[in-house]
Amino acid sequence: MLTLTHPRRTPAHRLPAGVKLIALAAASVAIFRLPPLGLGLAALGLLGLYAALGRDLLRAGLRGLWPLWPFVVILGLWYGLTGAPDEGIRLISRMMLAVAAANLVTLTTPLAEMIAVIERALSPLRVFGVNPNAVALAMALVIRFAPVLLEKQRALALAWRARSAKRPGWRLSLPLTLAALDEADHVAEALKARGGVQPARRD
DSSP states (O other): OOOOSOSSOOGGGGSOHHHHHHHHHHHHHHHTTOOHHHHHHHHHHHHHHHHHHOHHHHHHHHHHHGGGHHHHHHHHHHHHHTTOHHHHHHHHHHHHHHHHHHHHHHHTSOHHHHHHHHHHHHGGGGGGTOOHHHHHHHHHHHHHHHHHHHHHHHHHHHHHHHHOSSOOGGGGHHHHHHHHHHHHHHHHHHHHHTTOOOOOOOO
């Protein structure tokens, strides 16, 4: 499994995970309320923040936006065909800004700290039988599995192109599903070997 946290320590790494997650939530809400000028200024500010933390972090942030290209193409075509390109540009800009902000938090926050924050935030729900440990672990696995599955999809696509001139398209669905199930099986075995997830305790 891949680690998403950038290996080089930056000033942003030293900020508490809870502060960064609250700031991310506030920024995400604000992004979808900003006018076009505000979106441009927010993009410049976020780009400047990435650059201030280092070129390597900036490159990592830009790479993190690459998986969005199918959505950008689909939204661009849709709004272009429906005669609302301006609205499409605004929506795409908001989506990319929100993801870039989330990537910055992910790159500068160890997963263990994120899990700890989520567990603390959900701890009041123990009285209703909710297990914060299980929820936090599920969210952590989603975060970790996303880049793993993207990498496997790229590998499968490269293997397909080496054997055929046709686009792989839907043909990768079955092998990618099997790869995901195989990864899930390995993770389940690892969790079982470590005692599994502790059950929720009602206080």
